[in-house]
Structures are given as structure tokens and as C-alpha cells.
Amino acid sequence: MSKKPARFRVVGAACALGLVAALLTGCGSDGGSGDGVAKLTFAASTFGDPGRGPQLTAWLEEFNKSQDKVQVSAAAVPYPTFGQTVLTQMGSGKGPDLVRFDMPEFEAAADAGLIAPLDELVDAGKYDLLKQPDQFMVHDGVRHGIIFEASNYAMFYNADLIPTPPTTYEEFTATAKSLTKGDVFGLAFRQTEAEEAGVWQDIFNYVYGFGGAWSDGKNLTINSPENLKGLQAYKDLYDANVIPRGADAATFRRMFAEGKVGMELNNGGYVTATRGQNPQLNFNVAPIPFPVRKQGAILAPIVINEASPAKDEAATFIKWALEPQNQVKLQEILGASSVATTTQRSAASLEKTPFLTVFDELTDSSLPQIVLGFEAKTPDIRKVVVQNVIAALQGKADLKSALDRAQQQATELVG
Amino acid sequence: MTVLDQTRAPGTTRGPGAPRRRSPLGSRWTPYLFLGPAALFILVFQAVPLVQEVYLSFTRTSLLNPTRSEWVGLDNFNRIFGDPDFRHTLLITLVYVVACVVGAVGAGLVVALLLNRGFRGRGVARALVTIPWAAPGIAVALIATWMLNAQYGIVNRLLDAVGLGVPGGAILDSPRYALPAVLATTIWQLFPFTSVVLLSALQAVPQDLNEAATMDGAGRWASFRAVTWQVIKPTVGLLALLMTIWSLRRFELIWLMTKGGPVGATETLVIDLYSQAFDSKELGSAAAIGMVGVIISLIVITGSRLVARAVEKENVR
Numbered sequence: 001m002s003k004k005p006a007r008f009r010v011v012g013a014a015c016a017l018g019l020v021a022a023l024l025t026g027c028g029s030d031g032g033s034g035d036g037v038a039k040l041t042f043a044a045s046t047f048g049d050p051g052r053g054p055q056l057t058a059w060l061e062e063f064n065k066s067q068d069k070v071q072v073s074a075a076a077v078p079y080p081t082f083g084q085t086v087l088t089q090m091g092s093g094k095g096p097d098l099v100r101f102d103m104p105e106f107e108a109a110a111d112a113g114l115i116a117p118l119d120e121l122v123d124a125g126k127y128d129l130l131k132q133p134d135q136f137m138v139h140d141g142v143r144h145g146i147i148f149e150a151s152n153y154a155m156f157y158n159a160d161l162i163p164t165p166p167t168t169y170e171e172f173t174a175t176a177k178s179l180t181k182g183d184v185f186g187l188a189f190r191q192t193e194a195e196e197a198g199v200w201q202d203i204f205n206y207v208y209g210f211g212g213a214w215s216d217g218k219n220l221t222i223n224s225p226e227n228l229k230g231l232q233a234y235k236d237l238y239d240a241n242v243i244p245r246g247a248d249a250a251t252f253r254r255m256f257a258e259g260k261v262g263m264e265l266n267n268g269g270y271v272t273a274t275r276g277q278n279p280q281l282n283f284n285v286a287p288i289p290f291p292v293r294k295q296g297a298i299l300a301p302i303v304i305n306e307a308s309p310a311k312d313e314a315a316t317f318i319k320w321a322l323e324p325q326n327q328v329k330l331q332e333i334l335g336a337s338s339v340a341t342t343t344q345r346s347a348a349s350l351e352k353t354p355f356l357t358v359f360d361e362l363t364d365s366s367l368p369q370i371v372l373g374f375e376a377k378t379p380d381i382r383k384v385v386v387q388n389v390i391a392a393l394q395g396k397a398d399l400k401s402a403l404d405r406a407q408q409q410a411t412e413l414v415g
Numbered sequence: 416m417t418v419l420d421q422t423r424a425p426g427t428t429r430g431p432g433a434p435r436r437r438s439p440l441g442s443r444w445t446p447y448l449f450l451g452p453a454a455l456f457i458l459v460f461q462a463v464p465l466v467q468e469v470y471l472s473f474t475r476t477s478l479l480n481p482t483r484s485e486w487v488g489l490d491n492f493n494r495i496f497g498d499p500d501f502r503h504t505l506l507i508t509l510v511y512v513v514a515c516v517v518g519a520v521g522a523g524l525v526v527a528l529l530l531n532r533g534f535r536g537r538g539v540a541r542a543l544v545t546i547p548w549a550a551p552g553i554a555v556a557l558i559a560t561w562m563l564n565a566q567y568g569i570v571n572r573l574l575d576a577v578g579l580g581v582p583g584g585a586i587l588d589s590p591r592y593a594l595p596a597v598l599a600t601t602i603w604q605l606f607p608f609t610s611v612v613l614l615s616a617l618q619a620v621p622q623d624l625n626e627a628a629t630m631d632g633a634g635r636w637a638s639f640r641a642v643t644w645q646v647i648k649p650t651v652g653l654l655a656l657l658m659t660i661w662s663l664r665r666f667e668l669i670w671l672m673t674k675g676g677p678v679g680a681t682e683t684l685v686i687d688l689y690s691q692a693f694d695s696k697e698l699g700s701a702a703a704i705g706m707v708g709v710i711i712s713l714i715v716i717t718g719s720r721l722v723a724r725a726v727e728k729e730n731v732r
Contacts, residue, residue: 087478088478091478246585394588
């Protein structure tokens with residue numbers, strides 16, 4: 001028998017084995033390093049922000065310099081796909097060690113057991129945590145997260161166009177109408193299905209600002225009279241053509257920075273971004289002038305992935321972040337947002353941004369944009385509500401029927 | 416001298432008593448060796464996922480806990496077919512696919528017929544026509560979105576100028592105009608491919624047949640039907656099949672332009688599948704929707720084969 005075919009087979013088999021081995025090693029993770037240093041990843045969409053991202057990365061570097069056994073690297077995942085990307089990774093038992101979540105995804109992940117309970121890892125009682133946002137970090141007595149950023153919603157207005165901000169809803173609509181001329185619009189908000197999460201954040205202010213709520217804690221109340229009133233106000237403004245219809249948030253925020261939008265309801269996280277787009281813009285901030293002083297807040301907890309092999313090391317980072325001097329630095333980076341603990345703003349930052357106190361004073365009346373009692377189902381309920389509200393905006397149904405339909409669909413969904 | 420002898424390299428002539436030397440490429444295992452990688456690829460990346468999808472479609476599985484699934488039999492299928500929104504999705508998919516096939520093949524045929532005629536600058540025109548097909552889908556979607564933007568987009572400005580502007584200008588946010596806008600963008604991207612393929616088919620049309628038809632008094636249309644169409648018909652059939660399958664599974668263009676909205680106006684099967692899997696995190700329902708898509712594709716392929724066979728038989732007669 002010839003040796004060549006045999007040699008050929010051996011080479012072929014070796015190549016196949018090599019390929020399989022390469023595939024297997026390629027699929028695995030490094031799981032740390034051989035020098036005794038635990039290498040962790042911290043995923044947050046804010047690492048990709050043009051203004052705050054580099055500063056947050058520098059803040060992480062301060063932690064790395066202070067440690068010889070733990071190193072944390074930033075993983076910037078874009079905001080629109082953050083939840084999907086990270087939750088998919090975590091669902092398959094992988095993913096970053098530390099995650100900065102938004103509330104709907106935080107609730108879904110906590111409910112699915114993808115987040116490590118923190119009670120054994122971080123002694124939260126040691127810190128002066130802000131009570132209002134912190135209460136949402138605990139489920140059935142188990143702590144799943146620590147607030148990384150809390151950002152309250154307020155009314156941003158162009159002070160050149162609006163010398164005195166409106167203080168009632170009637171003044172608000174009158175101001176929006178009077179400012180809308182040519183390519184200038186009195187107001188802007190999200191109103192397209194492509195921005196489902198953003199629409200949910202925006203309509204939340206109208207629902208709660210008119211005394212409504214998505215639930216009473218036990219049952220959904222999507223079609224309650226108060227909700228209808230608040231969403232009717234939202235629809236009336238849409239119908240009045242005082243907003244740039246079809247414009248997404250990126251577009252109308254640029255228009256606001258260019259002086260082509262008079263007002264928008266936004267969270268404190270956008271102060272830095274607005275200044276970044278136009279440092280010369282003369283804008284100010286006031287509470288949202290709706291009948292009830294209740295508005296949304298972006299709560300972004302930091303959590304530890306249940307699948308992380310280095311939970312203690314991840315907790316070391318959280319404890320470092322909670323130290324008073326590091327909280328102050330974090331707050332300076334985050335601008336008008338709050339952090340986990342009570343901190344004093346510096347005189348320099350108050351001089352540069354006098355309206356920071358407006359955001360701080362809203363903390364007690366701000367609520368996370370979740371459905372209380374149905375927290376883990378918030379993304380599903382959000383989809384149903386937004387689709388039906390947009391159907392009403394587009395004239396496919398009257399608002400009351402749309403909310404009745406949303407109530408029915410969401411109730412079926414949550415069982 | 417035999418043909419084999421002639422092809423043998425000099426100095427390699429084997430005498431009657433010489434041992435038989437086999438080339439490594441002459442082994443009976445050689446075909447399997449060459450087919451192996453492709454078969455492995457299909458097995459790993461297509462067959463295994465397909466089997467897994469079939470299984471998933473009969474389970475309740477969450478994206479957040481994919482290892483914990485519960486067998487639910489036909490529940491997912493009962494649920495999606497009982498949902499009026501899913502039936503609407505099927506209708507939108509049908510409209511989208513038919514319009515894409517008719518639009519892309521029709522526009523491609525018109526352009527191919529024009530490019531097949533002799534005129535100055537024909538080479539440049541042929542090169543220019545291929546640009547939309549060469550552009551990445553993501554770039555096409557982003558450009559189209561900007562052109563259709565309510566505030567800054569050129570499309571609404573032009574429509575306004577001739578008195579046809581969409582109220583408010585938000586074409587992609589209008590349940591009435593979003594699907595036509597997505598279709599126009601899709602066809603704009605697809606027609607260069609069909610036109611290039613049809614152009615090569617047109618060049619195979621014997622000119623003497625056309626000339627004979629003209630001499631027999633046939634007009635342009637009659638000549639096209641009797642000669643040109645008969646030659647390019649199989650190519651048109653193949654293109655229609657390809658366009659159908661590609662349109663059934665097209666995702667990025669629709670997702671980037673509308674995400675399936677507004678109010679489901681552009682929600683096709685694949686968009687619905689993605690929403691179920693990654694928004695609702697219901698892998699079981701998503702797999703069931705995927706199975707519906709697979710079955711539709713199989714029906715289309717089988718149907719087209721049967722039609723092709725029937726046409727072939729007809730031609731033989």
C-alpha cells in the first residue's frame with residue numbers, strides 16, 4: 001500500500017483536529033490572567049458618550065491605579081442596543097462582570113436571576129444612600145444594585161426665546177404655539193415607533209404629570225381617566241404642529257442646540273451634551289409645569305453579573321465607587337445627574353451651572369420609568385403602550401380606544 | 416496510443432511489471448475530502464440551527480434563560496395564528512415580497528432593454544447603474560432615511576414644491592406612506608442586479624431572429640414577445656425566485672428605516688421574529704415565526720420548480 005494517501009489522511013486529520021482545537025479555544029474566555037490580577041469588564045453605554053465617556057474612563061483608571069489585584073476595563077456598548085446585547089450575553093452565562101443598566105433591563109435581569117445579590121458583597125448600610133432612588137434597588141428584601149446615576153427630568157428651555165419659563169400647562173402650550181414659526185418649533189418630543197424606549201420616557205412625564213400611573217401596584221391602570229388626560233395633552237401638542245414631527249431625538253436635540261426648538265423635557269444627563277453641541281447656547285432649566293409635580297427619572301444601577309467568576313473583585317470596585325471622594329468626582333463627570341449618595345456640589349460647578357439645584361430638588365418627586373408591581377414586564381408593557389399611543393397619534397384609533405386596547409393587551413401579557 | 420498515454424508526463428510511462436502508483440488525489444475518499452468542509456459548514460451553521468429552531472418552536476423559552484425551556488407543543492403556533500397582528504404581518508410580508516419582485520424585475524428589465532441599445536456613453540451608463548447594488552445596505556438605509564427626513568429631507572421638499580407634500584413631512588412615520596417609501600428604497604437597491612443579469616440574457620438573443628420577425632411585419636412589442644421574451648424567460652423566472660427569497664428574509668433595510676413601524680405598517684416576518692426574540696425575549700414564539708418563514712420559502716421554491724418543469728414539458732411538446 002502506498003504511503004502517500006496515508007500521509008495525506010494523517011495531514012488531513014491533523015488539520016481537522018487543529019481547526020476544531022482553534023475553534024474551541026476561540027470560543028472560550030481568558031477568565032482572568034496568570035499574574036494574579038483579576039481583569040474585569042464594566043459595560044455601560046455612557047462610556048461611548050462624546051462628553052462624559054473619556055472622563056468616566058479616566059475615573060476608572062484612578063481605580064486601576066489604586067489596586068494591584070483588580071483591574072477594570074470599560075466596555076462601551078451603544079445605548080440603542082445595550083439591553084439586548086448585554087442581556088443576551090448574560091442569558092447565555094457570559095457577559096461583562098459589572099453592568100450599568102437602565103431600569104427596565106435591570107428589572108428584567110433581576111427577575112431572571114442574572115444579577116448577583118449584593119447583600120453579602122456590599123454593606124450598603126455603611127453609605128449615605130439617597131433614599132428615593134435607592135428604594136428601587138431592592139426586591140423582596142434582596143439588594144440587586146447600587147445607583148450609579150440618577151437623572152431627573154425637567155424642562156430645558158431656550159432663555160433667548162423664552163425669558164420667563166411657563167409655570168402652568170396652559171402657559172406651556174401657549175408658549176409652544178407662539179414660538180412655532182417657520183423652521184422654529186416651540187417644543188420637541190419623541191413620537192416615532194422607531195424610538196420606542198424614548199417615547200416611553202417622554203409620555204411618562206405626561207401621564208404622571210397629570211396625576212396618572214401605569215399601575216396601582218397590583219393591577220395595570222393604563223386606560224385610567226388620569227392617564228387619558230395626560231396622554232390627551234401629549235396628543236394635543238402633536239396635533240397642534242408645535243413639534244418637528246418625524247424628527248428623532250438626535251435631530252431635535254441638535255435643533256434645540258441651534259436655537260430652533262424652544263423647549264424640551266429632558267433629563268439632567270443632557271446638560272453636558274447640549275453644551276457640547278453649542279457652548280454659546282443660552283439655555284436654562286425649570287421644573288416641568290404640569291398640574292402634578294411628578295416626573296420620570298433615569299435610574300441607572302450598577303450591578304454584578306451572576307455569571308461573573310470574580311464577584312468579590314467586582315464588589316471591590318463598587319465599594320471604591322461609593323467612597324465619598326469618588327462619588328464627588330463621579331458627580332462632577334455626570335453633570336446634572338445625582339449619584340448613589342448625598343454629595344455637595346462644588347461652588348465652581350454651581351457658578352457654571354446655577355440650575356443644577358433644580359434637578360437636585362426634583363429627586364424626591366421623581367420616579368423610575370417602570371411599571372410598579374410589574375417591573376420585570378416593563379419592556380413588554382412599554383411596547384404595547386407605545387404602539388397604541390402612536391396608533392392614536394397617526395389617526396388609526398381614537399386615544400381612548402387605543403388605551404383600552406393597550407390595557408387589554410398588556411393585561412393578557414402579564415397574566 | 417491511448418488518450419491516457421498521451422496525457423502521461425514524459426518519463427512516467429509505466430511498464431507492464433511496474434508497481435501501480437496512485438496519486439493522493441486519486442483516492443476514493445478524495446471527493447469526500449473536498450466535500451467535507453462544505454458539508455461541515457452546512458451541518459454546523461445551517462442544519463444544527465434549523466433542527467434547534469424546530470425544537471425551540473415547540474417550547475416556551477426566554478432569551479434570559481435559554482437553558483430552561485418548557486415543552487408547550489403547538490401553543491406558539493396557535494398563539495401566533497390567533498393573533499390578528501401576526502395575520503397583518505403576513506399580509507405586509509406578501510405585499511412587500513410581491514412589490515419587490517415585480518418592481519425590481521420590471522425596473523431591471525426596462526433598464527436592461529435601454530442599456531442593450533447602442534448609444535454613446537453606454538459603458539459609463541452600465542457602470543453607473545450598478546452603484547446602488549454595490550452600496551452597502553446600511554448606507555442605503557441611512558441615506559434614504561435622511562432623504563425622507565421630515566425636517567431636512569429633500570424628498571418632502573420636492574414633493575412640497577409640486578404640491579404633493581405629505582402633511583407634516585414625516586413620510587416614514589405615516590402608516591400610509593412608510594411601506595411605499597421602504598419599497599421604493601428596496602427596489603432602488605435591487606434593480607441594478609436584475610438589470611445586469613437580464614442584460615447578459617438579452618445579449619444571448621439571436622439578432623437574426625429579431626430581424627426575421629421584423630421582416631415578417633412584427634412590431635416591436637410582437638417581436639419582443641415572440642423572440643426576446645422566449646429567450647430571457649428562464650432568467651426572469653430565476654430572478655423572480657431569488658428576489659422572492661431575498662425579500663422574504665430582508666431585515667437591515669426595513670429595520671434601519673422604520674423598525675417595522677409605524678403601527679406595524681412595515682412589519683414583515685423577519686422584523687416580527689427579531690422583535691419577539693430580542694424585544695419580547697420569547698425565543699419560542701420567534702422560532703415559530705421563523706418556521707412559518709421557512710415553510711413559505713419551501714412552498715415558493717417547490718412551486719417555482721413545478722412551474723419550471725411544466726413550462727419545460729410544454730416546450731418539448
